[in-house]
Amino acid sequence: MLQAITINETDNIAVCLTDLSKGSEVIVNGKKYTLLNNVQAKHKFALTDLQKGDKVYMYGVLVGTAKEDIKEGDALTVNNIAHSASEYTGKSGAEINYQAPDVSDWESRTFKGYHREDGQVGTANYWLVFPLVFCENRNIEILKTAFYRVLGYEKENKYVSFLNDLLEGQNGSEQDTIITQVTTEKPVFENIDGVKFLTHQGGCGGIRQDSEILCRLLSGYINNPNVAGATVLSLGCQNAQIKLFKDSLKSVNPDFNKPLIILDQQEIGTEEELLKEAISQTLDGLIEANKIERKPAPLSKLSIGLECGGSDGFSGISANPTLGRVSDLVSELGGKAILSEFPELCGVEQELIDRMNDDKMVDKFIDLMRTYEKAAEDSGSGFDMNPSPGNIKDGLITDAMKSAGAAKKGGNSPVKDVLDYTEYVKNPGLNLLCTPGNDVESTTGLAGSGANIILFTTGLGTPTGNPVTPVIKVSSNSKLAEKMPDIIDFNTGPVIEGEKSIEEMGDDLLNLIIDVASGNKKTKAMELQQEDFIPWKRGVSL
Template sequence: MKAITIHPDDNLAVALNNLPKDASVSVNGNNYTLQENITLKHKFALEDLAAGDELYMYGLVVGTANRPIQKGTAITTENVTHKAAAYDLDRMEEYVWVRPDVSKWENKTFNGYHRTDGQVGTQNIWLVFPLVFCENRNVEVIKKALGKALGYDTDNQYERLAKQLVNQYETGSTDTETVVATETKKEVFDNVKVRFITHQGGCGGIRQDAEALCRLLAGYIKNPNVAGATVLSLGCQNAEVSLFQKALKLQQVDKPVIILDQQQTGKEEDLVSTAIRETFDQLVKANQLTRKPAPLSKLNVGLECGGSDGFSGISANPSVGQAADLIAALGGKVMLAEFPELCGVEQELINRIGNKPLAEKFTGLMRRYEQTAIEAGSGFDMNPSPGNIKDGLITDAMKSAGAARKGGFSPVHDVLDYTEYAQKGGLSLLCTPGNDVESTTALAGSGANMILFTTGLGTPTGNPVAPVIKISSNTQLSERMPDIIDLNAGQVIDGKTSIEQMGEQMLDLIIKVASGEVETKAMTLEQYDFIPWKRGVSL
């Protein structure tokens, strides 16, 4: 039976396995008699707490007792209320970072696609997307036509199963072993793939949402993993072509972009046929680009978590943080997103920013975001999902303290609002929601050519342009859902490896994925999720 603390100042311990009532558990050399059953991943008090006393994990305030809590008692939503540590720009302290030893990787490279603007892609994607949801159907028609012609759409196991059932029905057979033959087809192009995005935005909302969508989509084209794009417009939407072209200019996009307007073109047949012909011509050109060696400083890695559990903050997230520190030390870019999950760690991040104007931008974004949530009748305290709570993340501050570990310990070099593109090496903070897909969508739109995604409960989330490496916080998840997990950080909980070693394994895997040597599980499943962050109302 095991339980640990994370920081010397913590008055809560985390159960590493199920602990029965009346058991004597040793934590930091002290013995505690449990007052009730403690489920693995959950926390229990290490001292008697009075109502109003503060609870600490990671050395940070993560809540207050709303009634007396006896030591050895489980921490629950019934006896604890969310509380986050206060922060103040005037309390900014000097921050010293001990850089990790990166000599092992200094001369290593990955094989990527070199762009004219100096960025290097880990993929070579031609995008097809609409400026407005009215064009979603046409995008799907193009996807079906090109998918079959290019060799993407061969029968999968579910289609074969469906055909087998139809065959049994039509023939009256009860032979469940019958295998329906399927056509296999080699893909036409070796060095480029076409991906399709649809969404529900572009019109009906406030103008600011249309502007943000255009900036996001322009960021996707600027992303080093993208060769160019085919863009469909209806013609009368809020996300006008001129607005999109302005966003492309601001992003200094120097790539081929085909823009087709249905109301100007006329018949749907003409629009779709033109889109297919012109897209195919560009695919032929994009296929001429091949992978070449690039330094690891050309990596831009987004950091994300979803379906988190009580182990995420002590295994997967700090391991990702170790990998993030290695990338930052090598001159690469790293982006930590999900601002609602930085609640309570603001002072630490302010200290790591070390620059008052940049710190003011960070705190301003945090405060405006939280105020918007409050005005909508919610707040950051309502961020933990039922799944988070069930698996030990009782308060948002508790969840945030663990989520922030993904960012490691390197200094913060930049603060980015939603759709701003990462320009500086090292760690940046990117303002996004905590929602998994909205946040990964934003990371790719800000230039991520790879995404590390931790999960404790399991989620299949992927992205259309950036490979997503899924990391489990516990071994049970890795064994239960091996089709979505790329790396098991549960080995840290099992005592089989250290956080430092797991971070090094992640960097080695990143290099292989970035070079096209390994396909992530999300890519294999064709999990290409895309949800823009809509902050306004519909009009």
């Protein structure tokens, strides 16, 4: 096994693949180096003498500047390296030599999904229940308790018996053919993967734009192919008015025709009347949704979200490039890939711009990036403050270093579209989606923009999941996969150990995606019922 490697031939630092002690002799690219410090796995050391102010390169891009003189073999730390990133403008004119992957082995492959009338295909079949305003959160929780208990997912409240009575059927009603008894051994509705209940702290107060963004996000969730229909509770007087929500839904999909139940508490009257109406109508909706069955769909119907969290110094070497391989495969097959987390594209903007073939797309990307960075700086922060303590501890000591590795999730294919937060994905190929680097805010945004599978890399471990989109957790190293098997679905550690190539790992991961998309395998986040939902208010969140 190699002890240390460079990622690009222009790099002037190397990353250690194992813990190395001071005085160790390490061969990198055929040259022998003597380490002047202990260097832990995932951390870096200098391949040449650096003077104060010299530029530091990794992945072939600028990732930092020397804060002091650094000798060949010195370990790089936050004390001797400062964040630094390349400037970017419009297209540079650089030639991009992208060679599309061979997809001949995948063209006839299919997954079993839920076909929607608008042409999208779900990897799951959920009914969604959520409020337009936080005032209804308590009622959402009451509904959740009743449905979970009776449908086999749990907890006592007075609406349980009411729902039970409906399920047990009335003379001549359709419910008679659906169920004769409640059981936790087998789902009541075999073609429904679950009823998902969202709560949030928005919809009123704050600025009106927050409510507008929330309505667009929730509209994207209903339009997500994994959702069969939805029940929406409104108080009536909030900023997020029903009309605003309906207009948002129409803007996301003018031909939207899924079952949609919207109930206004101030119009209906008592809480009991509201909840009984919600239960009755939702049950009718579930009966209809249960009639949909999984059918084969081509891989072009996959819309994969690309996310990372709890990253380490191996993420950009093993896990993220593996996602990049999958992204290129899915894009070449006619599917969609969505790369999120704009703060983690800092320093690779020019590379991404050069992969765009539309000037309007370039202008939109530059405007979103600069507006976001300015907002961070105006608040006294900045993209350079993005790495978390965990990132730094495990080798990602500057934001540009973290970003250069994070961008590998997007592979090498051309960028086909740039999406602002809550915009819904339409174009096949690689799409860039403006979200924060915050794990949950970003995965929340990916599902709202139409991702029907989310691939989530981690080097440190995080239990993040999503209510409507399966999240496949990908480990960057074998130690994490062995230590936290309850949250890791796929391990790319064999890349670090020299046992598998990125291409082989990517192909293995795509096979797992097909299994999850077909309902043959549940992700660890699904098993843990990890269903995180945090809307981004467009404030400063890195």
